[in-house]
Amino acid sequence: MDEDKETKATTATKKKTRKPKTKKVTDPNKPKRPPSAYLLWTKENRDRIKEENPGITFLELSKKAGEMWKAIEDKSKWLNKAKELRSEYFDKKKLYEGGDGDASGNKA
Numbered sequence: 001m002d003e004d005k006e007t008k009a010t011t012a013t014k015k016k017t018r019k020p021k022t023k024k025v026t027d028p029n030k031p032k033r034p035p036s037a038y039l040l041w042t043k044e045n046r047d048r049i050k051e052e053n054p055g056i057t058f059l060e061l062s063k064k065a066g067e068m069w070k071a072i073e074d075k076s077k078w079l080n081k082a083k084e085l086r087s088e089y090f091d092k093k094k095l096y097e098g099g100d101g102d103a104s105g106n107k108a
Helices: 002-013 037-052 058-071 076-096
Strands: none
Touching (some): 037 058, 037 076
């Protein structure tokens, strides 16, 4: 009976060895995904938020930016710009994939 406990204990403590992850090789010519409306707005307003809140940490800045973004009533400027960039991205992606990829980005 003591032997059963010992074997259970040793099997439970054995660690599985993992294979090291290999990095995916990315094509430098592949088009980059476009930023969202929020990211476009944040990029333009980050410096202003820093000036208004000196000594703010990155985490606090991100939270403040999120609160400010949610409070914006008219986001159409940013949404339209993001939509335009997204359209350009899909055009570039289609050319990159040889013109046979569909607009949704799904591969068959």
